[in-house]
Structures are given as C-alpha cells and as structure tokens.
Amino acid sequence: MHLKEQTVKEPVLLDFRTHPDRYLHWKLTLEGSVAYLRMDVNEGGSAFEGYELKLNSYDIGVDIELYDVVQRLRFEHPEVKVVVMTSAKQGMFCAGANIRMLGGATHAHKVNFCKFTNETRNSIEDASERSEQIYVAALNGTAAGGGYELALATDYIMLIDDGNAAVSLPEVPLLAVLPGTGGLTRIVDKRHVRRDLADVFCTVEEGIKGQRAVDWRLVDEIVPRSRFVSRVDEKAKELAKLSDRPSDGAGVELAPLERVISETTMSYPYLEVSLDRAGRSATLKVQGPSRETKDLEDIKAQGVNFWPLAVLRALDDALLSLRFNEPELGTLIITSEGDAAKVEHDDQLLYEHQQDWFVREILLFAQRVFKRVDVTSRTTFAFVEQGSCFTGFLSDLLFAVDRSYMLDGQLEGDQRPVPKISLSRLNFGLLKMPNGLSRLETRFLGEPETLERLRGQIGEPLGADDALTAGLITFTPDSIDWEDEVRLLLEERASFSPDALTGMEANLRFAGPETLESKIFGRLSAWQNWIFQRPNAVGEDGALKLYGTGKRANYDRRRI
C-alpha cells in the first residue's frame, strides 16, 4: 500500500484499565434502580495526538471508558436495573467515531478499534438480555453514525422531538465507508427496519427525525422537549420493574487489576504471558486456583479475588493488550498449570450457583472473554502439557482455539503429572460462541450423538489417547516428538501471510448458524475492512481523507 497512513500519532501502548475517578468522557449518576450514564466527551482528551473530539465524537479512549463503566455497572451495582445512556451536551447525543482520527489512523488501528467498539456494544446487549440490566438510549439530541449505532445496541430508543434532533447513518454518502459498528446489521436484523427503507435511511446525510423515525422503526418513541426528562425517567422506572436483579445485593468492586509488564512478559494474578518476538508468538499460561473456595458466601467474600473472576479479568486485559500493542505476535498459545481438582471445584460452584446474580455475571463474563478469543484475528493454539489443569470452563479454551496439542506421556526429567483434560457441565451450553452454539456443538456440528456421548464423560479425566479418540484434541505427539512438532508448528505458522490466516480462521471458526453478533463480526466487518483498504475511502483523494477539507472525493467509478 502506498497510502500515506497514520497522520495521527498513536501512543506506543494502550492501557485498557481505568476507573470512574479518572474518566474524561462519561458521567455516571446512580439513582437507586436507575443509572444515568451521560456522554460528555472532553474535546481535548483524545487518546492520540492530531485531532479534537468535537460534538461528542469518540475514539478508543472514550470507548475504553465506556467498556469499563458497562463492566462495573454489572458487577459493582446489582441494584441497577436500568441504565439510561444520554448526553450532557446540548442538541447532540453523539456524532459517532471521530472522523479525523479514522482518516489518520493505520488500517490496523481502524480494524482493531471497530472490533473493540463492536464488542462493547455487544456487551451492552448482553447486559440487557442476560444480566437484566436494561439499557435505554435517551437521545436528547442528534445521534449520528456511531452515535446512532450506540443507541442501536440498547433495548429502547427514545428520541427528543424538537424539530432538530435526528438519527442518521451518514457514513456512505459522507465518508464512503460503512457504519462499521453493527448499524447495518442491527437496523434490518434487530429492529426489522424494512430493507428498502434502510437503504434510504443510510443514504440520507441529515438522517430521519420525528414521527417518521418511529414509523420506520428507527426509534421506539419520540418525546416532546418539555416532557423528555420526565418521560425518560418514567420509562426507566417502568423497565426496572421487569428486571430480576436484587435490590439489596452488595456489589463486588472491580479493584484495580494488578499487572506487571516487562519487555517480554505480562504478569497478572493467575496469568503469565510470555512474548516471543523472534518467533512472533505469545504464550498465555493460565494458573489454577491457589485456594479452595467453600460456598457461595465464600465466593462473595472473595469478590474480585475469586479465582474464576480473577483469571478472566487477566485474560480479558491480556487479549486486548496483545491485539492493540503487539500486532506482530501472530500466534497466541494457551497453556495452563495447576491443580485440576481445585479448578473443577470452582467450576462446580459456578454451575450450582448460576442463578445467583454475581455468579451469573462471572459466567456471562467468561462467555464474553472466550468470545474475544473467537474473534481475535490471531492464530490460537492450545498446548496441554504436564501439570496442566484444562478442566471445566478452562477446557472450553481447548475448543476455542484453532488447534490443540496434547502431550502423550511425560517428557524426560519432568515429574509433573501426565496431561489430562476433562469436561464439565459448563461446556454444554453455558458458554456460547457468537454463533449462538456452544463450542462443542460447533465442533461436532450435525453430530448430536457425539455430544450425548461426551455428556456421559463429564468429570472423567481423559488422557491423550482418550482425548484424541473423543475428538477433543487435534494431535497428541509423544515425548520424543513433542518438542520438534511444536517448534515446527510455530515456525510454519509464522511463515504464512498474516492476512490469509486472518481470513481463513474467520471462516473456519464459525460453522453453523449465524446470529446478529456473528453477522457483525463476519459479513459486516469483513466488508468494512475491505472498504478501509479502498482508495475511494482511504486514498489521498478518498472521502475519509478529504472530510472537512471542503474538497470532494474523486471516486473510481467501477463497481466491484
């Protein structure tokens, strides 16, 4: 590519850890069962140099805070049953992703940024659907592009009817790119906007307002300015009654995540990441629990230190950091180490108490983190070695990766236990992929009898032979072959084109049905990534580059 990329200066390392005390762009107000989340983007607070965040437009920094607050609301505020997203600015809910940032960022950043914003919007939907913490968009001003896409992720959209405020997806006419964070999919698939009206909507720069926005299903309700605040409040209270979240539960504080980073490692509680820059891979070693948890009360007493939650938080941060900060580490290797019995014990507690709000949050978080593995555009391998503890929900990682290797036997001089893996009830439907199936259902698509057989093996420790026969592991080299095979595997993978691997993996991972989510990550994102490479958008004369200069893009008119 001879496109002049990166006219904005990206920081060396992005940090996804933040705290409400440090938010630059969001204001959270708690009023009993209703939380008000106000977008109030600080113009000067951009994550990179080279642009200002005008009109409540956002960049990765704004979205990191949004991700943080959505996560905290679920864990720290069981009493919050409805979250009202609105804006602190007059006449503008949100203008979408910052265009100067997009115009200046690298292709890699644009793609990673869109993926992360998509995941956060999915987590908003996940909160409404599964945590019963229902999101409402109170559009007190125009919601344009990504701003309207943010609203689309909520359960109920209220638009102020003041003759000005509109919803719009002006990306195609204005910028020659797509509404890239789910908008196209959500209007037709979630809100059932008729496809021809959707086509019109997506080509009208100024958007749609008033009654027509309701008639076309773009919003659920319009409210006159004079009654807007009271009607939003009323609707929020009405929706709060539908939630099963406890009014008296004590929240679990998401204490700062401990992390120590060196040139070649990222260390967290229960997770050690080693970076091999020469080999272009990273190894994520998950460590088993260090203590035994007694019961639900003990889980709550431990809170953020309860092993499954602690390990998930570490994994989540590591995956995001690797995506943004280590683009050349093309292969992620997942290993584990620890006491399988302790893992199994915690796993059973999760299963038994799945109805409890906090345990439900942990399970839903596990689902979200493992989905991040599914949609991460890196090759993922799992190595099952001596002393490992792939059991229960951890074993789902074996089915999330592109391939798994299990040592058959023991390496010379290594006295740790021979590798075993085992399944638990959590592998059978509580950890769904973006396609709506469990990883085992996807793995054994069209083989209900295999799933039934595996269900009969729950809790049974499986050695290499058994695991191979059961179809749970790709290859089981013995102690003589192990080192060579693993070395050759990593060398071979590192020799392939990163782009071809991304495309291949994105197609092989999601057999079976598609959902709103998988359509967004598959169809929509793939098209957007294509467009993000096309001169009509990102060339020197492309619309994204010329936006705001007063110059018109000069398009190559060939349809492809």
Next chain:
Amino acid sequence: MHLKEQTVKEPVLLDFRTHPDRYLHWKLTLEGSVAYLRMDVNEGGSAFEGYELKLNSYDIGVDIELYDVVQRLRFEHPEVKVVVMTSAKQGMFCAGANIRMLGGATHAHKVNFCKFTNETRNSIEDASERSEQIYVAALNGTAAGGGYELALATDYIMLIDDGNAAVSLPEVPLLAVLPGTGGLTRIVDKRHVRRDLADVFCTVEEGIKGQRAVDWRLVDEIVPRSRFVSRVDEKAKELAKLSDRPSDGAGVELAPLERVISETTMSYPYLEVSLDRAGRSATLKVQGPSRETKDLEDIKAQGVNFWPLAVLRALDDALLSLRFNEPELGTLIITSEGDAAKVEHDDQLLYEHQQDWFVREILLFAQRVFKRVDVTSRTTFAFVEQGSCFTGFLSDLLFAVDRSYMLDGQLEGDQRPVPKISLSRLNFGLLKMPNGLSRLETRFLGEPETLERLRGQIGEPLGADDALTAGLITFTPDSIDWEDEVRLLLEERASFSPDALTGMEANLRFAGPETLESKIFGRLSAWQNWIFQRPNAVGEDGALKLYGTGKRANYDRRRI
C-alpha cells in the same frame, strides 16, 4: 492502489453464450441415466492473453462452459439422473483457478470471476438437491484448490487411492489468499470437517490423501486404481435410482439466445436493456408474453420460447454481461411493460405444474436468476410505470431490488393503464433468496401477520396507494413529482462511492438467517475481497504475484 494491475490482457467483452459444439475444455458423454463430464482443459485456450491453462487449471472461459453444460444437462437431459465429474488428464483432476491469471487480473475481474464461479458451484448443488440430478466427483487424480472446491460442490466425492492423488486447499500457504469459491465454508458447514482438522488441512500444501481423507470427511470414499472406473460406474447407477427425474421425458433444447448489442442497447426477446453511460445506469425493461399459453402440453411444445423461460434466459445473460462488461454502470433499473393478465396466466401455469420436471426447472432457474440480482454488486431499483406488468413471479423483482418507485397516477399525455402490481402464490416460498427465505419473508422479517395478510391479497391488483400501504413499494411519487424524483435519485446514487454502496447493499439485503450460500457470498467473499486488496497477496512482493518466480513473498507481519 498503486499496484501494477492487469498484467494479463482481458478481452473487451465477455460472452457467456456458448454451445457444446464449441467447448474447448469439457467433454460430455451421455450413458442413459448417467452423464460423464470430463474436464480436459485446453492449455492454449485461455480467455485472456498472458497465461496457459496448465494442469486442468481454469479461468472464466472454462467456467463459462461449465455453467453452460450444467444448465443444459438440466433442461436438455431430463433422463440424466447422475452427473459424474471427472478429468480426462492423467493424475490431475483439476489444479484450481489459474494462478497466473489471478496474479495478473484486475481486482474487479478477480471479484467478479469468483462470484460467477461461486454461482456455478451453487447451481451444481441446486441440481443435486432440487432437480434430482445428482453430481458425483470422481477424482481420478489430485484436486487442488479450486479443483477440490469444485468437488465440494458435488454430492459425493470419490478419490482414487493410488498413493499420489490428494485433495488440498493450498491457497493460504502457497498464495496468501483464501480458497475463494466456497471451500472454507463447505468443509466445515457442509461436510462437517472438524474445525481444527480443517485448519490443518488448509495449511498443508500437499493436501491429504488415502484413508485420512475419508477419516477427516474430506472425501466420501477412496477406491484403488484397479477398481476406480467400475466403482464410480456402480455408485453412479446406485445414486441414479434415487432420482425422480423421468427416464422418458423429452429434453428442451436451449437454442442459441438471440441478442443484438449496440453501443447503448442490448436487445433480447422480451428484454430491452438501455445503457446510460453518462448517468452510469442501465435500464432493464422486461416485456410481458406476446401469446397465450394453453396448458402443460403447450408449454412443452414452446420449449425455450415459453415466455417465462425466454425472459429468464435474457435476464441471466444481461446480468452477467453487465457485471463483466459494464463495470461503471453502477445502478440497474428494472422496469416492465406488457399485459399483466398474460403474465398472471403463465405464472399460474408454473404454479399448477410445478411438479413437472420442465416446469420445475423453469422455477428453479427463476430462483437462480433472481439470486443473481440479490448478489450483484450494483444498486438495483425498480420503477413501476404505466403499462407495466409486475405481477406473479415478476413482482418478486420488486422485492429483490434495493428500492422500488411506483407512479401514483398517470403522466400527462400517457394513455397507458395506471400502474398496478399484484402478488401470486409463487411469491410465497417458491423463489427463495440465498438466505433460505422468500423475499417477502425477508422484507417482513418477524412479521408473520403481515405475510398472512399479503397472502390474502394474492391476485388483487394493487394501485400505488394500496401497494404503499401494504409495504410492497418504497415510494409512490405522483405525476408532478415523478420525473424530478427519479432524476434526483439516479444522480444522487451515482455520486456515492461505488465501494461503500457495494458493502452497504451486501449487508442490508440479507436480513434473517444465513445459509451455506449466503455465508459464501457474505463472510467468505468479503474476506477474500479484502485479501485481494492486501499487498501480502497482490503487491509486487505478494505471494500471488511472485508465484512461480522462485522468489518468496516478503510479508508485512502485522496481524489485522
């Protein structure tokens, strides 16, 4: 893009009309209920200059013949119940798409070529599933890349077990692109190859042979060389017994399609295409039947001249020609003209005789042609004007397009009848989109009550008001606004980025579930199109460009 494109010389106009007498690359042998289709690619017979079609590799010319023969077998040979695809070359079934052709072709040609080959492979599956003309792949030698993808489109894959012949998808390791004609989707979604084994398979250049190919579900059967011919014959005869096709039916010859092309028109029987190069649009005016058809006997007597079949053949050729030969005509406008009563009459005959093999073929062909509209990367509009005849299956075109406009009233000085449209039973499930739903089901997703109401309106002529109220038409300008509105619409559309429109339309057209087919056109093709833009594949140092030079590609190692 500053990539040096088009090092092979593409012809000015591609012609999709051919005849077995003129085939360069395929040999058809009919043996009663079994047809043998042998691939025997003529090395010197490439469609463009600049490469040779070695090792049964193919280009658009080879595929145009394949499309023609698949189509003819269905219409001209009702007695053929099984088609055995095999090769006339020793040791090589098919090496896939020609790499030098791909390396030298424009991005537009690559994308269009892949789409057309995909459609042809889908039509092979359609024949097996719905015409009961079952395809078998008899791999008498290696099937690599697109060659194996061709086999994947058949119902049963037999591989010679001679110690050499293998099946493979070597695109990722060898060329840094994807197996782009459905391979990745079909292995996991159709053949249920386990995803980790699929990952291995797609990275092994030399492919998989012998028993392992069966164990991994890559082929259905391996057969020793000595028994290969007899076993294939036996299997074909066995499968032929499952088909409901008539042994004594008389085929309908697909006589040469009449077509007259000028600088600004393409004229067919029942279809007039006008090209507006300045406005960058083409108008396809479908003409109603000129005579009345009595009954099934009369349908058969007319054969290829039976109006629905004649109009579909014209539409099919026009769509393909526009895609390849007129890349800058970004908007296709569908109009109609004729006697609606006659259309309705033919439409009812199709419905009543849908069990007859020939009528079934016409309906299935209608489904395939309309699907081409769905996946054509051009904006599609329909204009319902005075004297038009959008009724029955023709009205499905109104729901295939991105938007429809219907004149409310009469234009000054135009005495033709006021526009009306009507539905028929064919609109309710006999013409499915790639997503497996009818166009009305997709249009009214999640509204079964609307579908029920529309079913009650079958046969009722609907004026502009009624059609608008029923949700069947996007807009209904009156006689005062019509001309301005249409002109502004076309000007506006022509001003947008062609790429952004392609991506937008590909996402808005397919609400609802996804199928093998829609996953291939959505997820897989979108990723391939992206990769076809990436320097790692198509740059001067990209793998696709360097293939055969002995030089190794030098990849940008960032994962995106």
